[in-house]
Amino acid sequence: MMISFAVAIVPMAKPSFIRAEQPLAPDLAADCTALGRGAASRCRDIVFVVNPRGANGKTGKEWKKLLPHLRSRLGSDFNICESLTSGPCHAIDITREAIREGADAVIAVGGDGTLHEVVNGFFWGGKPVSNNDQSVHTTALGLIPLGTGSDFARTFGRKNDPHDAIERISKVSAKAGYYASRYKKFGKLCYVIGALQAFFGHYNQDLKIKVDNGGWDVYPLVTALCIGNAKYFGGGMKITPNGHPSSGTFEVVVLQDFKWYEFVLNLHKLYNGTHLSVKNVSSRSASSIEIEEIVSTNSIFVQSDGEYLGFLPKKFSILPGAIEMIC
Numbered sequence: 001m002m003i004s005f006a007v008a009i010v011p012m013a014k015p016s017f018i019r020a021e022q023p024l025a026p027d028l029a030a031d032c033t034a035l036g037r038g039a040a041s042r043c044r045d046i047v048f049v050v051n052p053r054g055a056n057g058k059t060g061k062e063w064k065k066l067l068p069h070l071r072s073r074l075g076s077d078f079n080i081c082e083s084l085t086s087g088p089c090h091a092i093d094i095t096r097e098a099i100r101e102g103a104d105a106v107i108a109v110g111g112d113g114t115l116h117e118v119v120n121g122f123f124w125g126g127k128p129v130s131n132n133d134q135s136v137h138t139t140a141l142g143l144i145p146l147g148t149g150s151d152f153a154r155t156f157g158r159k160n161d162p163h164d165a166i167e168r169i170s171k172v173s174a175k176a177g178y179y180a181s182r183y184k185k186f187g188k189l190c191y192v193i194g195a196l197q198a199f200f201g202h203y204n205q206d207l208k209i210k211v212d213n214g215g216w217d218v219y220p221l222v223t224a225l226c227i228g229n230a231k232y233f234g235g236g237m238k239i240t241p242n243g244h245p246s247s248g249t250f251e252v253v254v255l256q257d258f259k260w261y262e263f264v265l266n267l268h269k270l271y272n273g274t275h276l277s278v279k280n281v282s283s284r285s286a287s288s289i290e291i292e293e294i295v296s297t298n299s300i301f302v303q304s305d306g307e308y309l310g311f312l313p314k315k316f317s318i319l320p321g322a323i324e325m326i327c
Contacts, residue, residue, distance in 0.1 A: 044104040045079045049091045049118055051110040052084050059110050059146045066162050073166055095121025099139045102131045105172060105326060107142040112151050115143055116305035122323050142169050142326035151232035168326055204257055206294040211286040223258040227289060227316060241273030248320045249285045256280045288317035
């Protein structure tokens with residue numbers, strides 16, 4: 001049984017600000033290497049948060065190839081800081097420190113997992129992080145897709161092209177997910193492999209769901225429950241086809257009483273977004289949602305953007321307009 005999140009960010013849409021708080025990085029400067037022409041006060045500051053181990057090391061290699069173009073395109077107008085992550089949650093620390101130091105933008109370089117951590121870095125204790133001088137200055141969020149999956153970029157119709165992302169920046173004047181992480185070497189196919197493996201030993205569960213602080217609704221024999229305010233998940237599955245980052249709501253899609261062969265037969269519909277017409281698939285919108293088991297088993301995976309978040313029960317809610325997004 002899994003509960004999944006098609007990439008969720010605010011206002012782009014990630015509702016996943018429930019990761020345990022981590023200590024801040026001792027000093028952002030210690031993690032950064034200047035790529036531009038130096039720290040001139042009239043230049044804007046951009047921090048690029050790079051996961052060099054993403055996509056089995058491909059992200060780091062592609063990032064090195066991208067640097068000359070990055071320098072030539074942005075180096076004359078921006079102070080550019082490269083910060084390489086060293087492990088889980090490091091991107092969260094880097095992002096928080098960058099915002100507190102007044103960075104104009106923090107750019108996630110990698111896949112949806114890196115973006116997931118960077119977005120969470122915009123928050124502390126459920127509230128937006130502010131810069132040290134408490135001015136009205138805000139830090140924008142950007143993305144250069146260089147990871148295994150780029151589902152969030154797909155929602156905006158973006159090509160998986162880092163050069164295209166740089167051009168946009170220059171204008172700034174879960175169980176299947178758990179298993180999929182073990183098959184990254186297979187690229188996007190890893191999500192299908194992970195989902196199929198998740199079915200082995202799987203059994204449906206009875207859940208109760210509370211939407212927008214209303215009453216509890218019972219959903220028997222739930223195979224998967226997917227929440228998102230973007231359309232894509234799992235390397236291109238259009239799992240929440242009505243979701244959009246600017247809507248202010250999640251789309252909640254529930255699959256009930258599915259067998260493994262039914263999943264295979266309907267896989268193409270998950271990719272083109274027509275699965276809502278399939279029997280035992282339902283959809284609704286919500287600005288907040290709570291999910292609990294009818295009978296607690298502590299065995300239902302919850303994952304967001306490929307990041308493992310533990311088990312049920314969980315509550316998720318939208319924070320509208322919380323982040324300025326470079327689109």
